[in-house]
Amino acid sequence: MKNFKTLLLVAAALLVSLSLGAKPKIRIIATGGTIAGVSSTSASSAYTAGQVGIQTLLDAVPQILNLADVSGEQLVNIGSQDMNDEVWLKLAKRINVLLNEEGYDGIVITHGTDTMEETAYFLNLTVKSDKPVVLAGSMRPSNAISADGPANLYNAVAAAVSPNTRGYGVLCCMNNQLLDAKTVIKTHTIDCDTFEGGPSGIIGYIYNGEAHMLQTPNNKHTINSVFDVTKLDRLPQVGIVYGYANASALPMQAFVDAKFDGIVLAGVGDGNFYKDVFDVAVKAQNQGIQIVRSSRCPTGPTCLNSEVDDEKYHFVAALDLNPQKARVLLMLALTKTHDWQEIQQFFKEY
Numbered sequence: 001m002k003n004f005k006t007l008l009l010v011a012a013a014l015l016v017s018l019s020l021g022a023k024p025k026i027r028i029i030a031t032g033g034t035i036a037g038v039s040s041t042s043a044s045s046a047y048t049a050g051q052v053g054i055q056t057l058l059d060a061v062p063q064i065l066n067l068a069d070v071s072g073e074q075l076v077n078i079g080s081q082d083m084n085d086e087v088w089l090k091l092a093k094r095i096n097v098l099l100n101e102e103g104y105d106g107i108v109i110t111h112g113t114d115t116m117e118e119t120a121y122f123l124n125l126t127v128k129s130d131k132p133v134v135l136a137g138s139m140r141p142s143n144a145i146s147a148d149g150p151a152n153l154y155n156a157v158a159a160a161v162s163p164n165t166r167g168y169g170v171l172c173c174m175n176n177q178l179l180d181a182k183t184v185i186k187t188h189t190i191d192c193d194t195f196e197g198g199p200s201g202i203i204g205y206i207y208n209g210e211a212h213m214l215q216t217p218n219n220k221h222t223i224n225s226v227f228d229v230t231k232l233d234r235l236p237q238v239g240i241v242y243g244y245a246n247a248s249a250l251p252m253q254a255f256v257d258a259k260f261d262g263i264v265l266a267g268v269g270d271g272n273f274y275k276d277v278f279d280v281a282v283k284a285q286n287q288g289i290q291i292v293r294s295s296r297c298p299t300g301p302t303c304l305n306s307e308v309d310d311e312k313y314h315f316v317a318a319l320d321l322n323p324q325k326a327r328v329l330l331m332l333a334l335t336k337t338h339d340w341q342e343i344q345q346f347f348k349e350y
């Protein structure tokens with residue numbers, strides 16, 4: 001009996017030591033994009049996004065296996081210009097299962113760069129875990145000279161296995177840099193150095209396979225977010241109207257006629273409307289369609305009650321969110337409330 005107990009203790013100790021030496025379990029979810037794109041010529045400017053599968057991406061960077069116990073799955077294979085609410089819901093639900101029920105230590109998502117910032121922000125508000133979730137893409141297709149995808153994927157896995165990134169919410173990893181989901185913006189149409197963190201800059205960087213963090217996010221996200229997609233199979237409909245001199249009110253009117261739930265203005269300056277568009281916006285708000293004012297300016301906040309009397313019209317100011325991210329937050333906010341003041345509070349917190 002004594003010998004049996006000793007044997008059990010030795011076996012338990014062996015298991016503990018094996019698990020201590022085990023590599024982190026990382027799941028890669030592939031969604032397409034230029035990182036999975038193929039060019040028919042040696043010049044990388046003409047290509048089709050979302051062509052090669054997850055295994056081809058992994059085969060290009062065998063060094064990843066030194067960092068983690070990596071496995072992958074293909075959720076969709078699309079250019080991220082075709083990203084939609086249905087894929088977002090699927091992705092958020094899948095990540096929550098992988099992290100909370102299937103024992104994964106982190107997630108890497110391969111994604112096109114066009115709408116990466118929107119997916120990152122959506123996941124930042126809907127993932128229910130403080131484990132790392134990192135998006136990676138590329139600006140050059142997989143078979144281009146000096147393709148940037150393999151290094152970005154390697155760095156994303158390095159970020160996902162790092163204890164330094166835990167609790168940071170969702171990150172984007174491009175060009176050796178780590179960017180925060182709320183502030184990240186795509187700034188250049190074709191350069192590899194396209195992602196920036198706005199005035200607050202990058203949140204960290206990867207050097208020699210190590211994640212170095214420079215600052216912490218100052219907004220609510222992931223485990224502190226109230227938004228829950230578990231039971232959702234669709235999202236409220238929210239459109240964006242672009243502002244410009246002598247603007248037509250037709251796009252705003254079209255969203256109203258189509259009974260959208262909310263409209264975001266990509267306004268001029270501090271989220272200002274052209275007068276004809278303003279008149280339709282006031283009517284829309286009175287009909288229960290929530291108007292959020294954001295700005296077409298690349299930097300700076302859209303401030304509450306500045307040139308527009310938001311209190312009077314019950315408009316919401318997007319504050320630090322650009323129009324495409326304001327749309328994401330408004331969709332999720334409308335799953336909780338239709339009270340403009342509560343929605344404004346969400347814009348202050350998230």
Ligand code: ASP
Nearest residue numbers: 033034079080112113114
């Ligand atoms: N159109 C591509 C996409 O977003 C661009 C890229 O991935 O860089 O899927």
